Amino acid sequence: MSATMRDVARLAGVSVKTVSNVVNDFPHVSVATRTRVLAAITELGYQMNFSARNLSRGRTGMIALAVPRLRLPYFAELTDEVIVAAEARGYTVLVEQTGGVHERELEVLGSDRRRMTDGLIFSPLGLRPGDAPRLEVGYPLVLLGERALHGEVHHVSMANVAGARSVAEHLIARGRRRIALVGSYDERGAGAGSLRTQGFLSALHAAGLEHDPARTGETLEWTRATGAEAMRALLDRGVEIDAVFGLNDALALGAMRVLFERGLRVPDDVAVAGFDDIEDGRFARPSLTTVHPGRAEIAGAAVALLMDRLSGAPQRPAGEEVVVPHRLIVRESSGQGH
Amino acid sequence: MSATMRDVARLAGVSVKTVSNVVNDFPHVSVATRTRVLAAITELGYQMNFSARNLSRGRTGMIALAVPRLRLPYFAELTDEVIVAAEARGYTVLVEQTGGVHERELEVLGSDRRRMTDGLIFSPLGLRPGDAPRLEVGYPLVLLGERALHGEVHHVSMANVAGARSVAEHLIARGRRRIALVGSYDERGAGAGSLRTQGFLSALHAAGLEHDPARTGETLEWTRATGAEAMRALLDRGVEIDAVFGLNDALALGAMRVLFERGLRVPDDVAVAGFDDIEDGRFARPSLTTVHPGRAEIAGAAVALLMDRLSGAPQRPAGEEVVVPHRLIVRESSGQGH
DNA sequence: TTGTATGCGTTATCAT
DNA sequence: ATGATAACGCATACAA
Numbered sequence: 001m002s003a004t005m006r007d008v009a010r011l012a013g014v015s016v017k018t019v020s021n022v023v024n025d026f027p028h029v030s031v032a033t034r035t036r037v038l039a040a041i042t043e044l045g046y047q048m049n050f051s052a053r054n055l056s057r058g059r060t061g062m063i064a065l066a067v068p069r070l071r072l073p074y075f076a077e078l079t080d081e082v083i084v085a086a087e088a089r090g091y092t093v094l095v096e097q098t099g100g101v102h103e104r105e106l107e108v109l110g111s112d113r114r115r116m117t118d119g120l121i122f123s124p125l126g127l128r129p130g131d132a133p134r135l136e137v138g139y140p141l142v143l144l145g146e147r148a149l150h151g152e153v154h155h156v157s158m159a160n161v162a163g164a165r166s167v168a169e170h171l172i173a174r175g176r177r178r179i180a181l182v183g184s185y186d187e188r189g190a191g192a193g194s195l196r197t198q199g200f201l202s203a204l205h206a207a208g209l210e211h212d213p214a215r216t217g218e219t220l221e222w223t224r225a226t227g228a229e230a231m232r233a234l235l236d237r238g239v240e241i242d243a244v245f246g247l248n249d250a251l252a253l254g255a256m257r258v259l260f261e262r263g264l265r266v267p268d269d270v271a272v273a274g275f276d277d278i279e280d281g282r283f284a285r286p287s288l289t290t291v292h293p294g295r296a297e298i299a300g301a302a303v304a305l306l307m308d309r310l311s312g313a314p315q316r317p318a319g320e321e322v323v324v325p326h327r328l329i330v331r332e333s334s335g336q337g338h
Numbered sequence: 339m340s341a342t343m344r345d346v347a348r349l350a351g352v353s354v355k356t357v358s359n360v361v362n363d364f365p366h367v368s369v370a371t372r373t374r375v376l377a378a379i380t381e382l383g384y385q386m387n388f389s390a391r392n393l394s395r396g397r398t399g400m401i402a403l404a405v406p407r408l409r410l411p412y413f414a415e416l417t418d419e420v421i422v423a424a425e426a427r428g429y430t431v432l433v434e435q436t437g438g439v440h441e442r443e444l445e446v447l448g449s450d451r452r453r454m455t456d457g458l459i460f461s462p463l464g465l466r467p468g469d470a471p472r473l474e475v476g477y478p479l480v481l482l483g484e485r486a487l488h489g490e491v492h493h494v495s496m497a498n499v500a501g502a503r504s505v506a507e508h509l510i511a512r513g514r515r516r517i518a519l520v521g522s523y524d525e526r527g528a529g530a531g532s533l534r535t536q537g538f539l540s541a542l543h544a545a546g547l548e549h550d551p552a553r554t555g556e557t558l559e560w561t562r563a564t565g566a567e568a569m570r571a572l573l574d575r576g577v578e579i580d581a582v583f584g585l586n587d588a589l590a591l592g593a594m595r596v597l598f599e600r601g602l603r604v605p606d607d608v609a610v611a612g613f614d615d616i617e618d619g620r621f622a623r624p625s626l627t628t629v630h631p632g633r634a635e636i637a638g639a640a641v642a643l644l645m646d647r648l649s650g651a652p653q654r655p656a657g658e659e660v661v662v663p664h665r666l667i668v669r670e671s672s673g674q675g676h
Numbered sequence: 677t678t679g680t681a682t683g684c685g686t687t688a689t690c691a692t
Numbered sequence: 693a694t695g696a697t698a699a700c701g702c703a704t705a706c707a708a
Contacts, residue, residue: 002476004684004685004686005685005686006685014694014695015694015695015696016685016686016687016695016696017687017688017694017695017696017697018693018694018695020686020687020688021693021694024687028693028694029693029694030693030694033693033694047450047452047453048450048453048685048686049393049453049684049685049686050398050450050453050454050686051389051392051393051398051454051684051685051686052393052684052685052686052687052700053685053686053687054389054392054393054686054700055387055389055390055392055393055684055685055686055687055700055701055702056685056686056687056688056699056700057686057687057688057700058687058700060388060389061454062432062454069418070408070414070415070417070418070421071414071415071418071617073411073414073618076408076409076411076414076417077408077409079408079414079433080407080408080409080435083408083433083434083435084435087435092432092434092451092454093432093433094400094430094431094432094433095417095421095431095432095433096421096430097418097421097422097425112385112386112388113430114385115385115386115387115388116388116389116399116400116430138340224617224618224620224621225621228621253618253621254621256623257621257622257623257625260623279409279411279561279562280411280562280591280618282562283562283563283566283591283592283595284595284622284623285594285595285598285622285623287595342700342701342702343701343702344701344702352678352679353678353679353680354679354701354702354703355678355679355680355703355704356677356678356679357702358702358703358704359677359678362703366677366678367677367678368677368678371677371678386701386702387700387701387702389700389701389702390684390700390701390702390703391701391702391703392684392702393683393684393685393686393700393701393702393703394683394684394701394702394703394704395684395702395703396684
């Protein structure tokens, strides 16, 4: 097997403690012994046994990130950023997929696996008010993209309401009056779906418009495929529309594809907008108007918040909410007026 | 702190060994004691300390997956599948991003972090013949998407050559004769780039065609953005083309976007095809002709191969190569003839 | 079927 | 500045 600290110590003629001091950059080690130890380490090809270190230290140097699924571009890009941010602080990330299934999401919170990590960054698809107690876990937890259910848990959220409102305002300013809403959500939830819908509706009301429920394309999953289905259903029902707001970019892209298939021109006949600013939207045809939610900032803030708690930094107020600013990005899919 | 096995044992009136037997589903435990122990476990809310278990067992129950970046759709989808496959076998996945940088890729192989996992599934962007010795690591390793450099390491690869050849044959059958190649690769590498290019060229040669080097759009990174740049450069140079083969879908999608911006019709003026069958291609406008490389199969095979080695299963021949079958998927971007 | 004793490789406490 | 030694929590011979 591979060498242990004991082997290194023996070879260098010092005690294990000294070896430990060296590998951990403990300040008080004479240059002579340090070099001697380092030499022994390279000679033996010694590598730290993390299990032993973790057991002794009582922590693991790993954090978990729970997302619905990596195949959803938004979460892939988010995970990418979280890994980068964690890495910068010497932490390793363990990715957990919940499938966005409520039951699985709750399971993940209490899973045995949580004992393998020091903390959890959790991006639920839709927590419900009744779930609040389940969030009182015994380890550092940071919630993403969710309004705090009870104010006890730290969380980082994007400007769901404001972002959706600005998209709707933009469409209205472009002269659109019959805007379809594609994507729905668990009504018991308090997640992004409900918040974005709120923002959307508030803009309509502010403009003195009504949202005809017939113009809502129901779909629980937020993928291109379901967005396409919902759009088809709307058109098949003969609903009249001059714009589409997808609750996320994937839905919007799926819808846009169907509009194309049905011979409707975007944006001339129907303007389209989404939410998330995923990479595909930038290169789609036409390119997709959307809301940039500050993914990198969210990831950075979440990791920072979690690290603060791990290092026992001056306690931030429980339930503190970090809201990352958004940015409306107007592209071709809503570019011109009628 | 949280309860230990000792606490559980004490409460249940048994020894730690018995508790251990219960939580590990050891066969010979009487129903009476088992239920007693389980009761104590739930009462105390006991959860296994993985660090301790790992130290004792000598393994961690985690595997690492090293990919270039999760923001690249192909790798996001691949990672998704690997996590699912690993989960099914009780393993947790730790994701490592190499950025596709050769230096970082080699570092990852020997990093301290490797001691936190039982094995590694490694998806390099381009290993070079000289790197072979670096692949002789002291732990189970499975390479993805790479032809074995020396035949010592196990690997799972997609049909890069055959897939690219079938794409090129398809374009040629559609009457295309001036096919641009978008995307290049480190010439020192033996990665997907070189293999796909080989397949592409072989189809041309078989058809008695020459590939004019002027029709190659150089770009090391394989993203939509770089694909777009390369396409712009080609068109700006006034190169005449009637088709584009992107070394992956992202490149092809970026190129297609530029063709649109320049007023060229796809597929009427220029047919486009990619490789990878990422989700965006299905919903792009026009939808993208591509090669489905069997992502799920690759992930499954890689995990299976790694698990075999972890469990010390009957040694498979070193350097065995599992090649997953591909499938040409013809869509709108190359749908019609001239 | 269950208990006892020992080891896993590090860190931390306390001396020196 | 360095060393001896006791945890850390669990698994596993070996006993009983």
